Each structure stands twice: as structure tokens, then as C-alpha cells.
Amino acid sequence: MQNADSTLENRQANTVMVISTTAFTLMFAVWLMFGVLGIPIRKELGLDDTQLAWLSAVAILNGAIWRLGFGILTDRLGGRVVMTGMLLVSAIPTFLISQAHSYPQLLVYAFLAGIAGNSFSVGAAWNSAWFSKSKQGFALGVFGAGNVGASVTKLFGPALIAIVPASSALIPGGWRFVPFVYAILLVVMAAVTWFGTPKLDKRPGQGRSLREMLEPLKNVRVWRFSLYYMVVFGAYVALAAWLPKYYVDVFKLELHDAALLTALFIFPASLLRPVGGALADKYGARYLMYLTFLVMMAATLPLGLISSNALGLWGFTALLVMVGVAMGIGKASVFKYIPEYFPQDVGAVGGLVGALGALGGFFLPPLFAYTKAWTGAPHSVFFILFLITLASMAWLHTTVVTIRRVRNNTVLLESQ
Numbered sequence: 001m002q003n004a005d006s007t008l009e010n011r012q013a014n015t016v017m018v019i020s021t022t023a024f025t026l027m028f029a030v031w032l033m034f035g036v037l038g039i040p041i042r043k044e045l046g047l048d049d050t051q052l053a054w055l056s057a058v059a060i061l062n063g064a065i066w067r068l069g070f071g072i073l074t075d076r077l078g079g080r081v082v083m084t085g086m087l088l089v090s091a092i093p094t095f096l097i098s099q100a101h102s103y104p105q106l107l108v109y110a111f112l113a114g115i116a117g118n119s120f121s122v123g124a125a126w127n128s129a130w131f132s133k134s135k136q137g138f139a140l141g142v143f144g145a146g147n148v149g150a151s152v153t154k155l156f157g158p159a160l161i162a163i164v165p166a167s168s169a170l171i172p173g174g175w176r177f178v179p180f181v182y183a184i185l186l187v188v189m190a191a192v193t194w195f196g197t198p199k200l201d202k203r204p205g206q207g208r209s210l211r212e213m214l215e216p217l218k219n220v221r222v223w224r225f226s227l228y229y230m231v232v233f234g235a236y237v238a239l240a241a242w243l244p245k246y247y248v249d250v251f252k253l254e255l256h257d258a259a260l261l262t263a264l265f266i267f268p269a270s271l272l273r274p275v276g277g278a279l280a281d282k283y284g285a286r287y288l289m290y291l292t293f294l295v296m297m298a299a300t301l302p303l304g305l306i307s308s309n310a311l312g313l314w315g316f317t318a319l320l321v322m323v324g325v326a327m328g329i330g331k332a333s334v335f336k337y338i339p340e341y342f343p344q345d346v347g348a349v350g351g352l353v354g355a356l357g358a359l360g361g362f363f364l365p366p367l368f369a370y371t372k373a374w375t376g377a378p379h380s381v382f383f384i385l386f387l388i389t390l391a392s393m394a395w396l397h398t399t400v401v402t403i404r405r406v407r408n409n410t411v412l413l414e415s416q
Contacts, residue, residue: 012198013130020123021146027116028149031063035241036157040175053369056241059110063117064358071121071351075205079126080197087190090116095183098172121354125347129202136339141277141332148270150240154259216345226356231392232330234360265324272328280336292330293393299323304383
């Protein structure tokens with residue numbers, strides 16, 4: 001009987017993982033769709049680089065600021081309820097984007113649709129509740145691979161834009177067809193989530209006070225993890241939104257080709273999360289974070305110091321793929337830390353780490369635009385990433401050295 005119960009629970013946990021990952025992939029695609037849509041929008045509305053950067057940034061902002069709250073809500077109410085609600089709520093502004101005809105309208109609707117980005121903290125808390133500690137790294141890695149949603153619009157957006165002409169009277173055409181389709185898919189996915197996942201959900205935060213759930217946030221370790229996540233996720237979000245325009249402007253590529261090359265960065269940064277989670281389960285998160293930061297610094301330094309045209313299209317892209325590989329491993333490693341140190345507070349801690357990390361994706365696109373305008377060198381934006389990574393590496397190493405010193409002193413005292 002016990003084996004049967006265990007088998008059923010494992011099957012339910014896998015169902016939660018698959019459906020939550022699919023929902024997250026779709027909502028991540030919605031969250032970052034302006035990386036591709038921004039190009040035809042810029043042409044239609046006559047936007048400059050800074051205006052275009054803010055269009056992506058406001059969506060990213062709303063996908064970051066509520067992560068803590070949604071993480072706590074998931075621990076209390078269960079992921080089934082919260083994820084279904086978020087899918088339905090996201091569908092409304094996503095549809096309205098397809099009806100927008102001015103820059104102010106787009107800014108408002110982009111901000112509202114950005115709520116979809118908070119789905120990560122929902123799914124992370126939901127999966128953590130269903131999987132044992134020994135499997136959480138892998139499960140969170142699989143779920144986090146939903147970041148590949150950033151490439152969905154890159155791969156299919158240009159084709160969808162071309163399918164329905166802008167003058168179509170039946171449904172919104174041109175770039176507006178993409179959010180129109182996404183709105184329909186969000187409603188369908190809400191039904192799949194509600195009817196396809198276990199009705200008897202796990203709620204680790206049920207019965208606990210809000211004050212008790214927020215208590216771990218006083219720990220400096222949480223804020224250190226947040227900086228790590230800004231490097232491996234916030235910068236990933238910023239680059240996923242920024243790179244199509246970068247390829248078009250710097251290398252003079254067509255949007256379709258720029259989107260495909262951006263996907264070469266997105267795929268390893270997303271799909272390697274399960275690998276990163278499994279490696280973190282086996283070797284520990286600390287070792288992988290060292291490796292992540294070293295690889296990122298090795299790639300972003302030449303990207304930031306050498307003109308992209310001097311590197312050449314494929315040299316530039318190869319270094320970006322290196323960054324993507326490191327980010328994919330690093331994102332899983334950060335979230336391996338959280339259930340390890342805060343097993344009862346994944347919703348709150350994961351929500352804050354996700355929020356502060358994702359805020360990097362809000363601040364970086366405008367910072368990229370202003371840096372490019374100030375220096376006149378488009379590649380200078382990558383030097384910013386190098387400096388942020390260097391700061392994170394320094395904090396990680398200082399912490400490790402301090403821990404080892406304390407541990408050695410303790411052993412010395414015990415031996416006397």
C-alpha cells in the first residue's frame with residue numbers, strides 16, 4: 001500500500017513538473033515577446049532605441065516586483081490555484097496589446113502583461129513542495145528550462161507576423177497577430193493546468209503567519225543569492241530582449257536571422273538548467289557558481305573590449321553561446337541553494353531572489369541604451385556584464401574564504 005501511495009505521488013509530482021513547465025514556457029514567451037515585436041513596432045511608431053528599451057523594461061519590471069508575493073501565495077494556496085489564475089489574468093493585457101495603436105497604450109499594456117513573468121516564483125515553490133530534497137535540483141532545473149520560452153517568439157514570431165497581413169480585417173495582423181495568438185494559448189493553458197494537475201495540492205505555507213514566512217529574508221545569504229541570480233537570470237532576460245535589435249543594428253541582419261542567432265544564446269541558457277540542477281545535486285551549488293562566473297568573465301571581457309565587427313558575426317555569437325551555457329548552469333545552481341538552506345521557505349526566499357534577480361532584466365536594457373549613447377560603442381554594454389559578474393565572483397569567494405576560516409578555527413579550538 002505504501003509503495004502504491006509513493007508511486008501515485010511520484011506520478012502526480014511529475015505531472016505538476018510537466019504542466020507547470022509548459023505554462024511557464026508560454027508565459028515566459030509572453031513576458032519577453034517585445035524582443036522581436038519591438039523591431040516592427042519601432043518601424044511603425046517611429047521609436048528610438050531608448051523608447052524601445054523602455055517597452056521591454058516595463059514588462060520585465062512587472063514580471064519581477066510581485067515574485068515575493070506570488071511565492072508566498074503559492075506556499076499558502078498551492079500552485080494549481082495561483083498558476084491558473086495568473087494564466088487567465090495575463091491573457092487580458094496580452095490580447096489588448098494586439099489592439100494597441102500608440103506608444104503610451106503599448107507601455108501600459110506591456111506593463112500589465114508583464115505579470116506573466118512572476119510565474120517563475122509560482123512554479124519554483126510549487127515544484128519544491130512536490131519533490132524531495134534529493135530531486136529538487138533536477139526538478140527545479142527542468143521547470144526553469146521553461147526560460148526557453150524567450151526563444152519561442154524569436155523562432156516563430158517572424159513567421160507569424162508574415163502569416164496574417166497587417167491589413168487583415170478578421171483578426172489583428174502583422175506583429176499584432178503574435179499577442180493575439182498568445183492570449184488564446186494562455187486561456188487554453190489555464191484550463192490544462194486546472195483540470196490536469198492534482199486537486200489535492202501541497203501547501204507548505206498553510207497555517208503559518210506572514211511574519212514567520214518572511215523571517216528568512218533577514219539573512220544576508222538571501223541577498224547574496226539575489227545578486228548571483230541577477231547575473232545569471234536578470235542579464236539573461238536583458239540580453240534575450242536586447243540581442244535581436246543588436247544583431248539588426250550592428251551586423252545589419254534581417255529580423256528573421258537576428259532572431260535565430262539570438263536563439264543560439266537562449267537555448268543553452270535555458271535548456272541546460274536541468275543539467276545544471278543534476279550537477280548541483282551531485283557536486284554542490286558552490287562549485288558550479290565558481291565555474292559559472294569564471295566562464296562568464298572569460299566571455300564578457302572580450303565582448304566588452306573588442307568591437308563586435310572585429311570579432312566577426314560567428315566569433316561574437318560563439319562568445320555569446322559561452323555566456324548562455326554558463327547562465328544555464330548558474331540559474332539552476334542558485335535555486336539549488338534555496339531549498340537546501342531554506343527548505344520550508346522556498347516560496348518567500350525564492351520569490352525575493354527571483355524578484356531582485358529579474359530586476360536586473362529591468363534595469364539593464366535602459367542602461368544598455370544609455371551606455372551605447374554615451375560611449376558610441378554598442379559592444380560597451382557587455383563590459384557592464386563583466387563588471388557585475390566580477391563583483392558577484394568577489395562576494396562568492398570572500399564568503400567561501402570566511403566560512404573556511406571559521407570552520408578551521410572551530411576545528412582548532414575543539415582539538416585543544
